[in-house]
Each structure stands twice: as structure tokens, then as C-alpha cells.
Amino acid sequence: MTQITLTQFLLEQQRDHGAIDADLRQLVEVVASACKRIGHAVGKGALGGVLGSQGTENVQGEVQKKLDVMSNDILLQENAWGGYLAGMASEEMETFHPMPASAPLGRYLLLFDPLDGSSNIDVNVSIGTIFSVLRAPESIGKNADIQESDFLQPGSKQAAAGYAVYGPQTLLVLTFGRGVVGFTLDRDLGEWILTSEQMRIPEQTQEFAINMSNMRHWETPVKRYIDECLAGQEGPLGKNYNMRWIASMVADVHRILTRGGIFMYPRDQRSSGKAGKLRLMYEANPMSLIVEQAGGAAIDGANRILDIQPQGLHGRVGVILGSRQEVERLQTYHREFN
Numbered sequence: 001m002t003q004i005t006l007t008q009f010l011l012e013q014q015r016d017h018g019a020i021d022a023d024l025r026q027l028v029e030v031v032a033s034a035c036k037r038i039g040h041a042v043g044k045g046a047l048g049g050v051l052g053s054q055g056t057e058n059v060q061g062e063v064q065k066k067l068d069v070m071s072n073d074i075l076l077q078e079n080a081w082g083g084y085l086a087g088m089a090s091e092e093m094e095t096f097h098p099m100p101a102s103a104p105l106g107r108y109l110l111l112f113d114p115l116d117g118s119s120n121i122d123v124n125v126s127i128g129t130i131f132s133v134l135r136a137p138e139s140i141g142k143n144a145d146i147q148e149s150d151f152l153q154p155g156s157k158q159a160a161a162g163y164a165v166y167g168p169q170t171l172l173v174l175t176f177g178r179g180v181v182g183f184t185l186d187r188d189l190g191e192w193i194l195t196s197e198q199m200r201i202p203e204q205t206q207e208f209a210i211n212m213s214n215m216r217h218w219e220t221p222v223k224r225y226i227d228e229c230l231a232g233q234e235g236p237l238g239k240n241y242n243m244r245w246i247a248s249m250v251a252d253v254h255r256i257l258t259r260g261g262i263f264m265y266p267r268d269q270r271s272s273g274k275a276g277k278l279r280l281m282y283e284a285n286p287m288s289l290i291v292e293q294a295g296g297a298a299i300d301g302a303n304r305i306l307d308i309q310p311q312g313l314h315g316r317v318g319v320i321l322g323s324r325q326e327v328e329r330l331q332t333y334h335r336e337f338n
């Protein structure tokens with residue numbers, strides 16, 4: 001069987017399908033190479049001195065793990081000089097990161113959650129990297145410097161999105177808004193090999209993912225849906241549900257892309273001033289584009305996540321995504337309730 005590498009796949013997308021330009025091709029190649037480096041560091045664990053806390057806090061007041069900071073640095077370094085970016089933003093940095101003054105200025109913006117699932121780093125459970133690509137406004141570089149407002153575009157404007165999972169296998173999942181493809185890292189060759197040409201989420205599911213310890217804080221529509229799932233075959237949904245919660249969004253979402261299901265980190269009653277736990281720009285938007293492109297749906301409750309106008313780089317949002325019919329049921333419950 002002929003194997004298609006990421007490089008070949010991206011060249012075909014550019015040359016034969018006109019789906020991406022040379023800059024976006026290079027950007028994705030470099031992000032994928034940064035993910036290889038991060039995956040390599042993850043694999044060393046205690047031997048590489050990458051476990052444990054860094055002893056610092058990020059802009060959100062969360063304690064940073066060594067790997068959060070290391071992964072952030074790798075993504076910044078690798079993408080600094082390619083000439084395809086006008087700026088970067090990360091969950092781990094307070095403000096956006098302009099490109100070095102002497103680097104050529106590009107047309108894209110790169111946003112990332114460098115290390116997703118931080119609480120799983122030290123216990124050897126799958127973690128990952130999530131990224132989102134936007135186009136910079138035309139005026140950048142000619143008569144304007146980059147500003148935070150340039151990043152504040154709804155998720156529907158993303159030119160690309162992807163994630164890597166560092167688990168039993170190292171995987172890369174990508175979309176340019178024309179379906180979703182998956183690659184597996186051949187660790188002997190050091191190459192990403194195309195292993196899923198068209199990822200599709202089944203419309204229905206019998207598996208939900210939610211952190212049940214938050215149940216007492218949930219809003220009524222979420223409580224109603226989970227009660228109905230738990231009621232099983234005798235309940236209104238007429239089927240028995242299974243439950244999974246890995247606590248790494250990348251791994252939970254990857255399971256849904258593989259075998260269906262619904263993932264929820266809903267807004268809840270603790271959220272005064274915070275509309276949920278997950279971050280719109282670094283987690284919810286890229287994952288929502290991937291899920292929609294795989295035939296699923298993604299909402300914050302009553303509305304589509306990709307339509308949300310971001311108010312700031314670090315805004316949070318309730319997230320309900322996965323198999324279309326289940327997500328639509330939850331959307332109906334939210335609309336009926338509000």
C-alpha cells in the first residue's frame with residue numbers, strides 16, 4: 001500500500017485542489033513538526049524532566065505545568081521565522097505575540113492551546129495540542145500594526161484548525177473547511193502518514209462525556225438531558241447510554257470523531273462572569289470547526305459556537321459538541337428553557 005505523507009497531502013491540496021496556498025501549507029507543516037517535538041518530549045516523561053509544575057500561573061490564574069510552558073515555547077520558536085504569520089496567541093500568554101521585527105510579515109494568525117489536558121500530564125493519560133488559523137486583515141504591515149482586535153473573529157472564519165493527540169499513538173487531525181483528515185506519526189520514520197481520509201461522526205450516539213462532579217451546578221436543560229440518558233431504555237430516549245470522561249478535550253473529542261458520542265463542558269451556575277470553562281479561541285472554535293466538518297454539531301447551549309463574536313482573546317464558552325442528533329436535542333432543550 002502506498003503511504004501518503006503529510007507533506008505530499010499538503011502539496012496535493014495546494015497544487016491539485018487549490019484548497020490552500022503555499023503559506024498555509026508551510027504553516028501547517030511547521031505546526032505539525034512542532035507537535036512532533038512536543039510529542040517526543042511527552043514520551044520522555046520523568047526521563048526528560050518534563051513532568052510536574054513550573055511554579056508559575058498563566059493569565060487565567062491556572063498553575064502552569066512544565067510541559068505547558070515548554071510546548072508554548074516550541075510553537076513560538078518554530079513559527080517565528082517562516083514569514084507566513086502576522087501574529088500568534090496562546091492560552092498560556094496574556095497578550096498576543098507579534099512576529100520578530102526582522103522577520104517577514106505574513107498573512108495568517110495562529111492561535112493555540114499548546115498543551116491540552118494538563119491535569120493528565122503527570123498520570124500518563126492522553127494529552128494534546130489544539131490550533132486554529134485565521135487570516136490577518138489586509139491592512140497589517142502596510143499601514144497598521146497588529147492588534148488584539150485582529151484576532152477577534154468568529155470561528156466560522158477559520159482557514160484551518162487541527163489537533164495532535166499524544167497517546168498510545170501520536171495523531172494529527174486537520175481541517176481546511178473541506179472535511180477532516182487524520183495522520184498517524186510513524187515513529188520510526190518520523191513522518192506523519194495519512195491514516196483517515198474522511199473522518200465522519202455518526203449522527204446518533206449512546207455515549208456521553210461530561211464531568212459528573214459538576215452536576216449540582218448545571219443548568220436545567222443539561223440536567224434534563226443527562227437524567228434522560230441515565231434513565232436508559234425505559235426513559236424518554238429509549239436507549240442505554242455509556243459514559244466516558246478523560247478530562248483531556250483532545251482525547252474526548254478524538255473518541256467522538258472515531259466512534260461518535262457527545263461531549264459537554266457546559267456553562268453552569270458557577271459561571272458568573274465566566275461563560276464556561278473551555279476557551280473559545282483556543283479550544284472551542286478549532287474543535288467546533290473539526291466536528292462540523294466531520295458531520296457533527298457544536299453549540300454553546302442555544303447557539304452555534306462558530307457564530308460567536310469573541311469579546312477578548314481569553315474568553316470562555318459553554319461547549320456541547322458531537323453527534324448531530326444529540327446536540328440538536330440539547331439545543332432544543334436550551335431554546336425551550338430560555
Ligand SMILES: O=P(O)(O)OC[C@H]1O[C@](O)(COP(=O)(O)O)[C@@H](O)[C@@H]1O
Pocket residue numbers: 091113115116117118119211247248249250265
Ligand atoms: O478537570 P475538569 O474540570 O474535568 O476539566 C477538564 C477539561 O479541562 C481541560 O483540561 C482544559 O484544558 P487545559 O489543560 O488546556 O487547561 C480540557 O482539556 C478538559 O476537557
Ligand SMILES: [Mg+2]
Pocket residue numbers: 113115116117249283
Ligand atoms: Mg485545553
Ligand SMILES: [Mg+2]
Pocket residue numbers: 068091113114115116117118
Ligand atoms: Mg492548555
